[in-house]
């Protein structure tokens with residue numbers, strides 16, 4: 001293994017971590033991440049190259065500003081260290097000699113996901129401008145991976161993104177429905193919206209993935225033609241969804257040739273596909289100055305409060321983040337990641353409450369941690385599970 005390569009990647013990680021600190025601080029405030037140069041928040045002296053050496057400057061300056069002595073948070077060197085460590089671990093796990101450039105998309109994703117997790121931790125928001133480009137990188141990365149590594153193929157990445165986003169969007173919809181005591185949403189977006197997701201979920205539960213995609217496409221076209229959302233009452237729709245899944249699980253699907261796994265998988269992947277397409281649609285529409293329509297989507301669902309001011313389990317930002325992770329891991333390892341995230345989130349949430357903190361804990365950081373734990377352990381876990389089944 002080339003020590004020079006790993007050192008280079010580690011130093012690169014520390015430098016990107018340093019830039020990441022700037023991104024995490026400024027992006028949520030709507031400031032440029034390039035200009036002006038960083039300065040001390042108290043004495044406003046512009047920081048020179050000697051103040052900006054990752055980790056080292058903080059240690060040498062003993063966590064204080066060179067000119068005014070204002071304390072510098074330990075978070076800066078910690079983020080730089082975490083980025084460097086992640087980069088080094090990935091460079092060792094995917095050695096360039098054997099795996100070629102497979103590690104490059106993973107390094108880019110690690111950097112983007114660490115920044116996204118920190119922004120979510122600080123603000124409860126996951127910026128689309130970070131998650132949606134990361135989704136593109138995770139999908140394109142699948143074309144670069146060495147097939148021997150067990151990373152997803154392009155097809156598996158696409159399916160993984162849809163399943164992962166689908167799991168989270170269905171938890172989001174059903175969670176919100178329970179919190180509203182099964183009243184309908186006030187959402188009135190078209191052509192692509194949560195109504196499209198709901199219709200695709202129901203059609204998938206009856207007929208599998210192809211049915212979900214066709215139904216979602218028809219709902220989109222019909223909504224565009226009507227210039228209003230074509231919708232079913234959400235409570236009624238999910239009652240039908242549960243009934244359809246039970247009927248297919250009981251064997252009724254044999255009448256029209258659909259098995260239970262196909263129905264559940266098709267429902268989840270179809271719902272997730274339209275959730276991600278909708279996210280991309282509204283992001284692009286907002287970019288082109290689409291009258292703040294994006295706000296309608298994100299504000300209603302990414303904040304820890306629903307329409308009635310009640311906390312929701314997961315926001316829509318987590319749906320997009322899950323899409324990235326599903327594309328990076330494939331659907332099987334994504335489910336392992338989700339399991340890690342739920343367990344870690346519960347432990348941290350309960351601990352925080354026990355220590356007197358009433359702070360809402362965002363789910364995104366746990367999903368990101370779970371994803372990299374799953375990347376490290378999914379093969380071992382799967383082998384253990386298959387061994388348990390005697391396969």
Ligand SMILES: [Zn+2]
Pocket residue numbers: 040041042043044045065066067068069070
């Ligand atoms: Zn200062």
